[in-house]
Amino acid sequence: MVQGTTSDAGKSTLVAALCRLLARDGIKVVPFKPQNMALNSAVTTDGGEIGRAQALQAQAAGLQPHTDMNPVLLKPSSDTGAQVIIHGQVRADMNARDYHQYKTIAMQAVLESHRRLSAQYQSVIVEGAGSPAEINLRDRDIANMGFAEAVDCPVILIADIDRGGVFAHIVGTLSCLSESERKRIVGFVINRFRGDISLLQPGLDWLEGETGKPVLAVLPYLHGLYLDAEDAVKPEQSEQGGFRVVVPVIPRISNHTDFDALRAQPDVDLRFVGPGQPIPPADLIVLPGSKNTRADLEWLIGNGWQDALRKHVRYGGKVIGICGGYQMLGRTVSDPHGVEGAPGTTAGLGLLDVDTEITQAKRLARVQGRCIFADAEVSGYEIHMGRSDGPAMARPAFEIDGRTEGARSDDDLVLGTYLHGVFDAPQAMHALLSWAGLKNVKPVDLAALREQSIDRIADAALPLYKALQERAG
Known part of the structure; x- marks a missing residue:
């Protein structure tokens, strides 16, 4: 031992x-x-x-x-x-x-x-x-x-x-x-x-x-x-490429290993932004997973991220929400059973036309499929307690095991998905970074690096x- x-x-x-x-x-x-x-x-x-x-x-x-x-x-x-x-x-x-x-x-x-x-x-x-x-x-x-x-x-x-x-x-x-x-x-x-x-x-x-x-x-x-970190967010940033990706370090951030592949991408300048730090200009903002979506959503709003995100999108910047981050992008997040805290409903960031209800059952699945907006394979895993519904899901991000998954905004500036590890597969990373505006994405094989x-x-x-x-x- x-x-x-x-x-x-x-x-x-x-x-x-x-x-x-x-x-x-x-x-x-x-x-x-x-x-x-x-x-x-x-x-x-x-x-x-x-x-x-x-x-x-x-x-x-x-x-x-x-x-x-x-x-x-x-x-x-x-x-x-x-x-x-x-x-x-x-x-x-x-x-x-x-x-x-x-x-x-x-x-x-x-x-x-x-x-x-x-x-x-x-x-x-x-x-x-x-x-x-x-x-x-x-x-x-x-x-x-x-x-x-x-x-x-x-x-x-x-x-x-x-x-x-x-x-x-x-x-x-x-x-x-x-x-x-x-x-x-x-x-x-x-x-x-x-x-x-x-x-x-x-x-x-x-x-x-x-x-x-x-x-x-x-x-x-x-x-x-x-190597996959057990828990703590790695303090080092990549700061190597010209394409800046910004991730807010919310209090209950989960599965931040989602960003390991971006850290290895030579064209990406990956920045984690913690409490009290200024929000830098970005090409892409990614909202991470959360163990307490409503509490972390309130933290984001209290730390100025709602205004920063709206300004970012207004000027044509792209946004991706993963799992809890996807839920935060919608209109509302409700927790009628008090799964993550006191029962109630919290207004979302309003960037995706979806509503989420936190459920008592947890979905655990390893999945694979294809991007809908690009010719690329995608794989990952789902770990979430929640179900999202709304008009934005008519514009899904992926097709997984014969079903559509995720949502995109009408202007195609905002994308939400429940898939963790979505950047890990080289084809999926290329598709997502190309969608976000990075040209000539260099391939990175995270599995080989591990x-x-x-x-x-x-x-x-x-x-x-x-x-x-x-x-x-």
């Missing part, structure tokens, strides 16, 4: 790297994350929903994603509440206190999935969540040491040196653990190192002497990776892999 001293220490990446290295050696390996809290998710082959990082790890292992790889997924809908997904399906919406009590039941789902995977695969590489040193969450823990103790799993502790304080992170984490938990840690991995390793060596020697545990590997900082990135992190983790092989005899 890989646990981290902090969130974003590199747990997901290291698990993917180890999965690829084991798969290269012909070992049947599977990734596993007992509990994940993330708004980036993927649709599995068995019709469920898991964290997107586990789908990437499955790819590294040469597998299709399955709900057993992430049996408990929490999708925050507010600062204190989340949608609880068990074995890929929505179980309930709970506040933090109620979920803390529910974890005893969730642990049974975790152990059930782990038993199934252990019976099918030679190796299970487990990813923890956050940090095992979160004292307030130790009771009923199912994500870190609580799981490791339950299944008697050895642990690697990874820490990020790039953020500073790496030795304090490691020693401080150990001090927060029980004696049995400390014994379970077989060694440390220091991640994202750049510089002269000889200058780090005195610190490594001190750490090993202080803790009595080895530093198994020091992994380098790798630039230019194209494969190359997985191989790069695996190659970088090879010293750790060899060290673990030696320990295992």
